Amino acid sequence: MIERKFVSQNVREYQVKMFLFTELTRAGLADVNLQRTPLGDKILVHASRPGLVVGKGGANITKLTNDLKNKFGLENPQIEIEEVKDFRGNAAITAEMIANSLERFGTQRFKGVGHKTLETVMSSGALGVEILISGKIPSSRAKTWRFYQGYLKKCGDISISGVYEAKQIAKLKTGVVGIQVKIMPGTTILPDKIELLDEPVTIIEEVQDEKTQLELEKGSKEPVEPKLKDEKQKVKEVNVVEVSEKEEKIIKETIKEEKPAKKEPEKKVEKPVEEKKVKKAEKKPAKKEPEKKAEKTEKKPAAKKPAKKETKKTEKKTETKTSQSKKSQDKKK
Numbered sequence: 001m002i003e004r005k006f007v008s009q010n011v012r013e014y015q016v017k018m019f020l021f022t023e024l025t026r027a028g029l030a031d032v033n034l035q036r037t038p039l040g041d042k043i044l045v046h047a048s049r050p051g052l053v054v055g056k057g058g059a060n061i062t063k064l065t066n067d068l069k070n071k072f073g074l075e076n077p078q079i080e081i082e083e084v085k086d087f088r089g090n091a092a093i094t095a096e097m098i099a100n101s102l103e104r105f106g107t108q109r110f111k112g113v114g115h116k117t118l119e120t121v122m123s124s125g126a127l128g129v130e131i132l133i134s135g136k137i138p139s140s141r142a143k144t145w146r147f148y149q150g151y152l153k154k155c156g157d158i159s160i161s162g163v164y165e166a167k168q169i170a171k172l173k174t175g176v177v178g179i180q181v182k183i184m185p186g187t188t189i190l191p192d193k194i195e196l197l198d199e200p201v202t203i204i205e206e207v208q209d210e211k212t213q214l215e216l217e218k219g220s221k222e223p224v225e226p227k228l229k230d231e232k233q234k235v236k237e238v239n240v241v242e243v244s245e246k247e248e249k250i251i252k253e254t255i256k257e258e259k260p261a262k263k264e265p266e267k268k269v270e271k272p273v274e275e276k277k278v279k280k281a282e283k284k285p286a287k288k289e290p291e292k293k294a295e296k297t298e299k300k301p302a303a304k305k306p307a308k309k310e311t312k313k314t315e316k317k318t319e320t321k322t323s324q325s326k327k328s329q330d331k332k333k
């Protein structure tokens with residue numbers, strides 16, 4: 001009798017789940033749980049779109065509560081809704097999304113839908129995904145298309161406890177299409193997973209007695225202070241010497257600047273007449289007939305005037321010499 005009671009409870013839970021999944025097709029249902037309390041039966045609904053479950057002004061919830069009372073005989077059913085934050089890693093929601101997309105777009109885009117769902121599930125952090133679509137796709141003959149990515153366990157206890165599985169049906173014109181989704185999330189702990197740990201680093205410290213430590217501290221502190229004082233004094237003396245040398249250099253430079261440099265008398269160098277004439281010819285602007293003037297200058301005999309001046313100077317020098325010689329002779333007499 002007790003076994004029949006437990007079996008009947010489980011059957012009723014399953015019937016309630018299937019009823020809610022059929023009623024809330026596009027609300028993104030992930031899971032439904034039944035709990036018994038002293039006040040009545042509590043129903044937890046996990047959905048990605050809680051607004052569709054509630055409806056306008058709570059009309060949808062009131063309708064569901066009345067249906068659950070009448071059909072299944074639940075005592076004071078209370079529906080609570082919880083939002084699924086990461087719906088990409090949930091198998092039931094992904095299967096429902098695939099079914100909705102196939103019903104909307106048809107069998108022509110089933111490959112694109114399968115590859116897109118693989119990318120979205122793997123981006124959520126899942127270890128592996130498997131999607132099976134079976135039915136008359138795309139031809140009139142039934143086939144099963146398999147989309148697979150990542151690492152997925154197929155046997156052992158982890159394939160049951162660590163893998164989420166969901167099934168859904170899509171009703172098309174050609175017939176019913178079955179969808180099966182298996183996801184192994186990143187939280188599953190695999191038995192063959194190995195983590196390499198860093199090698200432990202051993203640190204060796206020398207332990208000394210308190211007396212030896214105090215003696216070492218005293219010995220290290222005593223000679224340090226006078227050395228510092230001597231160094232400070234040396235630094236000051238060096239600075240003083242450097243400043244005095246700089247001052248002496250500056251004073252010497254100022255004295256040199258104050259003394260005016262003696263200007264040597266410039267010797268007047270007499271330039272020859274030919275150079276003066278050449279400079280004057282260079283300064284004069286060229287006129288319309290430069291060739292004729294050049295010819296004229298060539299015809300004139302150069303250095304006539306300087307020859308006369310030289311002859312006059314030589315005559316004067318000879319006269320002065322003769323006069324001096326005469327005076328010297330007179331003195332001797």
